[in-house]
Amino acid sequence: MVRQAHQPSARLLIVGPQGSGKGTQGVRVAEAYGIPVVSTGDIFRANIKGGTELGQKVTAILDRGDLVPDELTSEIVRDRLSQDDAVAGFLLDGYPRNAAQVTHLEEFLAARGEALDAVILLDVPREESMARLKLRADEQGRSDDTEEAIAHRLDIYENETAPILAAFGDRGIVDKINGVGSLDEITERIMSALSARGLTLAA
Numbered sequence: 001m002v003r004q005a006h007q008p009s010a011r012l013l014i015v016g017p018q019g020s021g022k023g024t025q026g027v028r029v030a031e032a033y034g035i036p037v038v039s040t041g042d043i044f045r046a047n048i049k050g051g052t053e054l055g056q057k058v059t060a061i062l063d064r065g066d067l068v069p070d071e072l073t074s075e076i077v078r079d080r081l082s083q084d085d086a087v088a089g090f091l092l093d094g095y096p097r098n099a100a101q102v103t104h105l106e107e108f109l110a111a112r113g114e115a116l117d118a119v120i121l122l123d124v125p126r127e128e129s130m131a132r133l134k135l136r137a138d139e140q141g142r143s144d145d146t147e148e149a150i151a152h153r154l155d156i157y158e159n160e161t162a163p164i165l166a167a168f169g170d171r172g173i174v175d176k177i178n179g180v181g182s183l184d185e186i187t188e189r190i191m192s193a194l195s196a197r198g199l200t201l202a203a
Contacts, residue, residue: 016122034202074104122179
């Protein structure tokens with residue numbers, strides 16, 4: 001399919017540990033490319049709030065104290081990516097989290113003749129992530145965000161999410177971005193890397 005010059009397209013995934021600022025950077029990048037941020041957390045909350053069938057499934061699972069299964073998470077993401085505003089592109093945040101979800105995503109995109117254009121990896125040292133999260137917890141008065149709890153969340157990221165980068169790295173689509181610096185500096189690094197891939201900004 002030939003892409004129209006006035007219809008820029010970018011299919012992106014942003015990855016990084018808690019405290020890396022990927023939520024903020026994801027919004028900035030998505031706005032620059034005129035694409036929606038597709039965040040699993042936001043989708044779950046919207047479906048639960050809206051009382052949809054998917055939302056009811058998720059609520060029942062969470063009420064049991066269980067994790068949402070990969071297949072259901074993927075079903076929700078596929079539904080979101082099928083909506084009109086995501087046709088020309090999207091920025092995924094929080095999905096895929098593991099190898100099974102990578103497979104689900106790639107099968108879905110391949111069926112549409114698509115693939116991810118780039119994976120943005122915000123590289124932040126563990127000590128920096130710990131310091132940022134501790135500061136945020138203190139500022140927000142979140143007593144449950146203890147140093148041990150923060151370390152556990154970073155462990156989960158390192159053990160489960162980081163390995164998915166190997167699959168994408170083999171295809172040369174991972175852009176490792178230094179995630180330390182000012183917001184504008186980090187955004188500029190991301191945009192430069194994506195520009196080097198020939199991705200076109202929204203008009």
